[in-house]
Amino acid sequence: MKRLTFGPKNALWARAGASGVVVGLMVGVGVAALGSLAPSAASADASTAVTVASRGFDPDLATAPFPDLKVTVSQTKDLVSQGIVVNWSGGKKSVRPDGSSGGEDFLQIAQCWGDDPTDSSRPDRTTCQYGGFPGKVASTRDNAVSQENVATQDAQYTSPANGFTVPAFTAIPYRASTGGSIASVFADSANVLTHYIVDPLTGLVQNANGSPSATGVPLPAGVSGVDLATNEFYTQYTTNEVPWAGSSDSGDGSVKFEVQTAMQSPGLGCGMPVTAANGAVAGKSCWLVVIPRGKNDAGESYITKSGLLWDSWKHSVAVKLDFKPIGQRCSIGSAEKQLSGSELVAAAIGSWQPNLCAGASGSSFVLSTGNEEEALAAASLTAPSPLALTSRPLQTAGTDPVAYAPIALSGVAVSFSIDRRVKPVGEVPQEYKDRNTEAFTSLNLTPRLIAKLLTNSYLDSLPSGAPTTSDSLKFFGYTDSAHPGSNARNLTVDPDFLAVNDEEWRYQDLTGPSLGDMLLPSGRSDEAEQLWRYVLSDPSAVEFLNGTPDEWGMKVNPWSSTDATINPSGTVLALPRTNFPKADPMERPAAAVGAGTTAVNLVTWRPYTSDFENGAYLTLRGDGLELGDWNPTSVPPKFGKSVRSLVGNQRVLSVTTAAAAARYQTVTASLQNSAGSFVAPTADSMLAASAAMVPTSANPKVLEYDPANPSAKAAATAYPMTMPVYAALNPLQTDAAQRAIYANLIRYAVGAGQIPGTEIGQLPHGYTPLPKSWVAQALAAATVIEQGSSTIVPTTVPETAPDAYIPTPSSDGTAASQAEGALVMADAAVDPAGAGATDAAGTVTGPLVARPTPADPVVGLVRAAVPAGLLSGLLAAGGVPLISRVRRRS
Numbered sequence: 061m062k063r064l065t066f067g068p069k070n071a072l073w074a075r076a077g078a079s080g081v082v083v084g085l086m087v088g089v090g091v092a093a094l095g096s097l098a099p100s101a102a103s104a105d106a107s108t109a110v111t112v113a114s115r116g117f118d119p120d121l122a123t124a125p126f127p128d129l130k131v132t133v134s135q136t137k138d139l140v141s142q143g144i145v146v147n148w149s150g151g152k153k154s155v156r157p158d159g160s161s162g163g164e165d166f167l168q169i170a171q172c173w174g175d176d177p178t179d180s181s182r183p184d185r186t187t188c189q190y191g192g193f194p195g196k197v198a199s200t201r202d203n204a205v206s207q208e209n210v211a212t213q214d215a216q217y218t219s220p221a222n223g224f225t226v227p228a229f230t231a232i233p234y235r236a237s238t239g240g241s242i243a244s245v246f247a248d249s250a251n252v253l254t255h256y257i258v259d260p261l262t263g264l265v266q267n268a269n270g271s272p273s274a275t276g277v278p279l280p281a282g283v284s285g286v287d288l289a290t291n292e293f294y295t296q297y298t299t300n301e302v303p304w305a306g307s308s309d310s311g312d313g314s315v316k317f318e319v320q321t322a323m324q325s326p327g328l329g330c331g332m333p334v335t336a337a338n339g340a341v342a343g344k345s346c347w348l349v350v351i352p353r354g355k356n357d358a359g360e361s362y363i364t365k366s367g368l369l370w371d372s373w374k375h376s377v378a379v380k381l382d383f384k385p386i387g388q389r390c391s392i393g394s395a396e397k398q399l400s401g402s403e404l405v406a407a408a409i410g411s412w413q414p415n416l417c418a419g420a421s422g423s424s425f426v427l428s429t430g431n432e433e434e435a436l437a438a439a440s441l442t443a444p445s446p447l448a449l450t451s452r453p454l455q456t457a458g459t460d461p462v463a464y465a466p467i468a469l470s471g472v473a474v475s476f477s478i479d480r481r482v483k484p485v486g487e488v489p490q491e492y493k494d495r496n497t498e499a500f501t502s503l504n505l506t507p508r509l510i511a512k513l514l515t516n517s518y519l520d521s522l523p524s525g526a527p528t529t530s531d532s533l534k535f536f537g538y539t540d541s542a543h544p545g546s547n548a549r550n551l552t553v554d555p556d557f558l559a560v561n562d563e564e565w566r567y568q569d570l571t572g573p574s575l576g577d578m579l580l581p582s583g584r585s586d587e588a589e590q591l592w593r594y595v596l597s598d599p600s601a602v603e604f605l606n607g608t609p610d611e612w613g614m615k616v617n618p619w620s621s622t623d624a625t626i627n628p629s630g631t632v633l634a635l636p637r638t639n640f641p642k643a644d645p646m647e648r649p650a651a652a653v654g655a656g657t658t659a660v661n662l663v664t665w666r667p668y669t670s671d672f673e674n675g676a677y678l679t680l681r682g683d684g685l686e687l688g689d690w691n692p693t694s695v696p697p698k699f700g701k702s703v704r705s706l707v708g709n710q711r712v713l714s715v716t717t718a719a720a721a722a723r724y725q726t727v728t729a730s731l732q733n734s735a736g737s738f739v740a741p742t743a744d745s746m747l748a749a750s751a752a753m754v755p756t757s758a759n760p761k762v763l764e765y766d767p768a769n770p771s772a773k774a775a776a777t778a779y780p781m782t783m784p785v786y787a788a789l790n791p792l793q794t795d796a797a798q799r800a801i802y803a804n805l806i807r808y809a810v811g812a813g814q815i816p817g818t819e820i821g822q823l824p825h826g827y828t829p830l831p832k833s834w835v836a837q838a839l840a841a842a843t844v845i846e847q848g849s850s851t852i853v854p855t856t857v858p859e860t861a862p863d864a865y866i867p868t869p870s871s872d873g874t875a876a877s878q879a880e881g882a883l884v885m886a887d888a889a890v891d892p893a894g895a896g897a898t899d900a901a902g903t904v905t906g907p908l909v910a911r912p913t914p915a916d917p918v919v920g921l922v923r924a925a926v927p928a929g930l931l932s933g934l935l936a937a938g939g940v941p942l943i944s945r946v947r948r949r950s
Contacts, residue, residue, distance in 0.1 A: 108137040108818070112377045114150070114352070124375045125165065125354030126151045126311070133348055134725075137382045138818040140331070141321045143680045143725030146305075146350070147314045154306030154313075156497060156708065162198025162304070162363035164355045169302040169317055172347040172378075173237045173328045183347035183378050185368050186235045189320075189328055192299030193703075194289040198353065198363045199303035201288045202231035209359040211370035232368040234293065237322075237329030237344075242291045293327035296703050300325070300681075305707055309494050315707055316477075316725045317348065318680050321386055331383035343383030351376045384820065390417035390424035397801050398446035399427040401435035402586060403672050405449050405468040405785040407719040407824045412813045415821035416805060423801045429671065431584040433638070436462070439788050444795035447802045448788040451586040453759035461790045461850070464761045465841035466834040467809040468785040469750055470827045471718045472587045472672075473741045474510075474578065475679040475726035476503055477710040478552070483569040492567050497708035503729045504560045504738045507598035510591070510731075511605055513551065513578045513713070515620035515633075516644050516662065520550045520576030523665040525652035531628040532644050535618045546613040550575035551713070555612040560738070572711050573666060574684025579675045579714035582668035584638035587783065591715065592636035594780055597734060597767030605635070619644040640715075642666070656697065657690045664699065673723075675714030680724040682710030718746070719826030733780040734772040741779045743816075746828040748775055749782030761837065762786060784834075791845045803846035810838040 114121060114129040121127050128150035135144050146169060155164035174187035191201035207228045210218050218230040235241045289296065300318040307313040321331035322344075331343035352375050357365040367373065390413070399409065409427050417424050432450040439448035440462050449467075454460045478500045482488050516522060519538065528538060537545030548554040552570045581588075595601050600610070607626040609615050620643050621627045622635060633643060642662040650657045667685050669675045678685065681704045688700035705711065713729075718741040721728050730738035739745045752775035753763040765782050766772060772780070787806050793799060814829045815822050823829060830838070843849075 108135050109133060110136045110379050112379055114375065114377055117377045118375050120374050125352045129352055129377065131350050131377055131379070133379045133381075135818070136379055138820075139319050139321075139343075139381055139383045140386075140723075141324055142319050142723045143316050144319055144348075145314060145725055146317050146348070147312075148307070148350070149310075149312045151307035151311040151313060151352070153309050153311065154304075156306065157197060157304055157363075160197065160362065160364070162196075162353065163306075164353075164363065165307065166353050167302075167305040167307075167313070168199070168351040168353060168367045169305060169315065170349050170351070171300060171320060171325075171328060171330070171381075172349050173330060173344070174235070183349050184235075185373050186233055187237070187328075188234075188347075188349060188368065189294050189299055189325060190301050190368060191234075191288050191366065192290075192294050192301060193296045193303060193706075196289075196303055198357075198365060198367065199301075200366045201234065201368055202229065203365045203369065204229050205365070205369070206359050209371075211358075213370040213374075230366075230369060231288065232366065234288070234291070234327070236293050236327035237332075238326055240292070240327070242288060242293065294325060297701075298324070302707055306497055308498065314499075316680055318724075319348075319381065321383060323386060330381065331386040333385040333387055341385050343385040345383065346381045347378045348381055349376050349378040390414070390422075396424050396426060397798060399425050399449060400430065400438070400446035401432040401449035402451060402785050403429040404451065404470050404472075404587060404717055404719070404783060406673070407717075407723060408468050408809070408813065408827055411824050412805075412808060412821055415812070416808055419804055419808065423804070425805065431638070432586045433584070436788055440790050442790060442792045442794055444793050444798055445789075447805070450786055450788050451590070451764075451783045453756050453762040454788075455758060460759050461792065462788045463791050463841040463844045464759070464786040464788050465806045465810070465838035465845075466763075466784050466830060467787050467806060467813075467838060468827055469746055469782065469830055469834075470785070471741050471746055471749075471779055471782040472591055473716050473718045473721045473781065474505060474713060474729040474731070475676050475716045475721045475724075476500070476713045476729055477679050477682055477726060478503070478570065478575070478712070479708050479710045480564075481569050481709075482567050486567075488567045492564050495564075499707075499710070499727070500565075501727055502562065503727075504732065505729045506556075506560060506601070506732045507595045508601040508604050508610065509551065509554070509557055509560075511595045511601045511616070512554070512556075512614070513576075514580075514591075514595070514640060515605070515617045516577060516642065516666075517547060517614065517617045517620070518550050518554070518576035519544060519547055520571065520573050521666060522576075522644070522646060523648035523660045523662070524573075525648045525660075526646050527649070530644075530646040532617045532619060532646060535626075536615060546609065546615055548612075548614060554614065556610055556614065560732070570711055572684065573686050574712050577666055577713075579669050579678055579685060579712065580640040581671050581675065581715065582639075585672075586638070587672065587717070588640055589636050589638045590781060590783055594731070594767060596635060597780075598732075605633070617644055640668075653690060656692060658698070660687065660699070669714070672715065672717045673720040676716040676720035676724040676726050679712045679714045679716070679726045682706065682712060684712040717826065719824055722824065722826035731780050733775070733778055734767045735774065735776040735778070737776045739777060739779045741781070741826075743828045745777055745779035746782040747831075749778035749780065750784070750828070750831055750834075751775065752778050753782075753784070787838075787841075789845050791848050792850060793848075796848060799848065800846050803842040806838055806842040806845070810835045 109132055111130055111132040113131075114124055114127055118124050118127070129148060130150050131146060131148045133144060133146055148167065151167065152165040154166040157163035170188045170190040172183040172185070172188035174184040176182045176184045191199060193199050205218070205228050210228055210230060214230050217232055218228055233241055300320050302315060302317060305313060305315045320328060322329045328346060329344055330346035333341050334344050335341050351367040351372055353363050353367060353372060356362055358371040365372070406427055406429055409425065413425060427449075428446070432448070432452065433455070435446065435448040436450045436454050438445040440454050440456070440460075453464065454462050480492075480496050480498050480500065482492055482496050512518060516532075519536070522532065526533065528534070528540070533545075536547040538547070539545070549571065551557050552565060552568060552575055558566055604610055604616055605620070605622045607616060607621050607623040618626045618628055620633050620641075622632045624630060624632050627633070633641070644662055646662065648660040648665075650659050665687055669678065669685070683704035686702040688702040691698060691700045694700075716726070718728070721741070728740050730740045732738050749765045752769070752771040753765050754769050754771060756762045756764050763784055765778070765780065767780060772778065787802065787809070789799070789802055791799070810830060812821060813823060814835070816825070816827070816829060817823065818825075
C-alpha cells in the first residue's frame, strides 16, 4: 500500500478521508477473508511430532494388550517446562478404575530420564517418575506377587516369600539423575534381602509379618523402610505421571501431558546443560513412556499390579524428548538491563534472550512483570529506568513524552480442563455416555458469563458452610442445598451458559468450587483492565452488574455490584479496573469445621494464582487450588490443599494468556466478540483483531481493540481479548548506552523475533507476527530512543483515525519532522461509519457496548486479606521470567 505523508494541518482531513476508503478493504473484506475460526486447543510444534507403534517396538507382541497401538507425541524437540499432546489409536474401550482394580484396557504415561543399560533405544524403568499416588491400585512401584509369577527380569528386585504371612514382594527402585535412589527392598546388616511395605492408606511402615508398626518405632537396625509414593524426589503434589488414560469405543484417545525439566523435578534432570566435545551445549534428553494395560495382570483376575513390573513394562512404547538447555544462557559479566511491565510478552522475551546476549550489545535482560501503569510512569521520566512493556499509553493531562514501539501481539485467554461426567440418572443419549470422562474441547463464554465468574456470583465459589445470614446468600435467596435460591451452583449448570453451548453440556453432572469461578492472578495489570472492558462491552453484562437479574433469575453477588443501593458496602465496584477483587467479606467460621481450625474467607477458599502463566500450568495439571483438609500437625496448623484431579476427573477454569495456554497446551474458550461470533485465540483471529484496532484517545501511536468501535463490530472473526504490547521509553532519558541497548532489543523483536517457531530466538506459539506497519513504527521508535530525539504526540485523536501512525524515517535513519508532527498512514484503518456495521456475511450486527460503571468501592476485609504487595512477592518467587537466570519452569 502506498504511504502518504501529511503535515499537521492535513492530518485530520487525511484520517477522515482515508478511513472510508480503507475500511471497506481492510475491515470488511480483509477480515472476512481470514475465514471462520473454529474453537481449538493450543497446538504444539507439529514439525517435531513423532509416532511410535507397538509393532516393531514391543519384544513380545503376541501377548501385547494392544498389538496395533500407535502413539503420537505432538512435540519432541526444543522442549521446556510445558504441555504436549499424546494421541493414540489401536487401543480398546477403557473401563475406569474402582477401589479394587486399576480399570481395564487403558494407558499409563510417565517421564523417564535414563536409557536401558542393555538397549539404548528404550528407557530404563528405574528412572521413571511413576508411583507417586498413595493407594492408587496399579500405580505403584511395588507389589506383593505370587512367587511363581515373578518374571526373570524382576528377580533382582524381589524378596522371597516369608512363610505364609508375607508373599514375595517386588519393588522397582527409583534412581534419580542426581545420584540418589529410593526403594522398599533393602539388604539388612547380615546382607539378607528383606522388605518393608508401606500401607498406602495409613502411611505406616509394616513389619515383616504384615502388621503396621507404631508411629515413631524405629525399624530394625541396618534396615531402612521408605514410602515409594511420598519421597524426596516426587509426591502426589508434584508428579506429572498419568496413571489412567482411557480410550473411546474406537480405541482412540488423547491426553495432555505435563513435561517437566530439572526445575520441577531435579530427580529427572531433563534439560540440564550437556556440553558436547565440540563445545555445543544442549539440554539433557529424557523419555516419554506409554505403558499399555489390558484386562488383567499375569496370574490375576484384574489389573492390580504396578505397570513397572516386567509383564506390563515389556509392552511399553517410548519416545525420546529433547530439551532446550536450562540455566544461565548469557555469559557472566554481560550487561544486564531491566524490563518491567506486561506479562503478555514474557514468553517472547524468554525466547529472544539467548540471541540478544550474542548481539552487538551482548545484553541480558531481567523482566519483572507487574503493574504496567507504574512501569510506564517510571519510563516516562528522563532519569534512567527499566524499559516499560505496556498495552496502554501513559495516562497524563500533558504531552506524552514516550516513544512506543509495538513488539508483540497476543491476548488474554480463558483456559479450561473439564472432563465429561454424564448424569447417573435420566435419559442420556448413548453417544454422550460413550464419551464419558473424555475432555471437552470447546466452550463458549459471553461477557455476562465472564462477569458472573469474576464476581463470585455462583454458589460454589463461596465457602461451603458459610452462614446463610451472609449478605450475598440472603440476596440470592439461599436457605439450604435443597432451597438454593436464584443462583446456579456453577457455570456448567447455568441456563445462561447452556443457551450458548453444545447440547451435550445439559447432560453433565459437574460440581466443585473450581467450576464456580476462574483461577485469577493477583495484582494489577493492563490485562485485567481489558477483560473488565470486555465485560462492559455487553449491555446485558452491565445490567447484571448493576443488579438486574438475568432471564433465569440469577443475581450478581451484591458485594460486587455497581449499584450502591444493592452493594452492602454502600459504595460500588468501580469498573473497568486493573485487578480482580474478591470483594465479598463472608467467612466460614472455624466452628463449622471443627475445634482448633481457622475461619475460611474467599481468598482462603479460592486463592489467587501467582501470575497469568501459573493459571495455565495449573489448568494443565487439573489443579483447581481447592481447599484441602485441616492439618493440625503443620506449623502453624492450617488447611492444606487438595490433590490435583487426574485425567477423567478434571474441572478447572483459569484466566491466562494465549502464549501460556499454548505453552501448556490447555484448551481455550471461545469468547463472544462485538459482531456476535464466538472466537478462540488463534494467530488468524488475533491478526483479525489487530486489523480492527483503533488509536487510543490518549495517544494515536498506541492501538487497542475497542469493542465499542464500529471496526470491532464489523470484524466477525476477531478475537476480542487481543492486545498489543509496546516497548516504551522516554527518548530523553540520560543514559545513552542503556537507550542503545533497548533500541537493539526492539529491532531484534520486530525482526528475527517475529519468525514463529519453538527454536531459541523465535516467536513462541500464542503470538501473531506483527503487521508491517507496526514493524515500521517500532523501528522508527527504536531510532528515536537510541538517538535521544524528542517526541511530540497529540493528546487526542478522532475516533475515526487510522489504526496506526508511525514517524517518517529520514535518510539518515532519524525520525524526521517529529516537532511538526509529521505522520505516515499505516496499512489499515477503521470503519468511519459509526453505525450500521455489518459482519463478514453482510448481516447488520448490534453493538456490544454499554455505559461505564460508577466509582470505586470500599471492599472491606478483603483489603486486609490481600495486601497490595502480594503481587511483587509472588512474581519474584515464581513465574516471572528472570531471563538471564533460571526460570521457575524452564
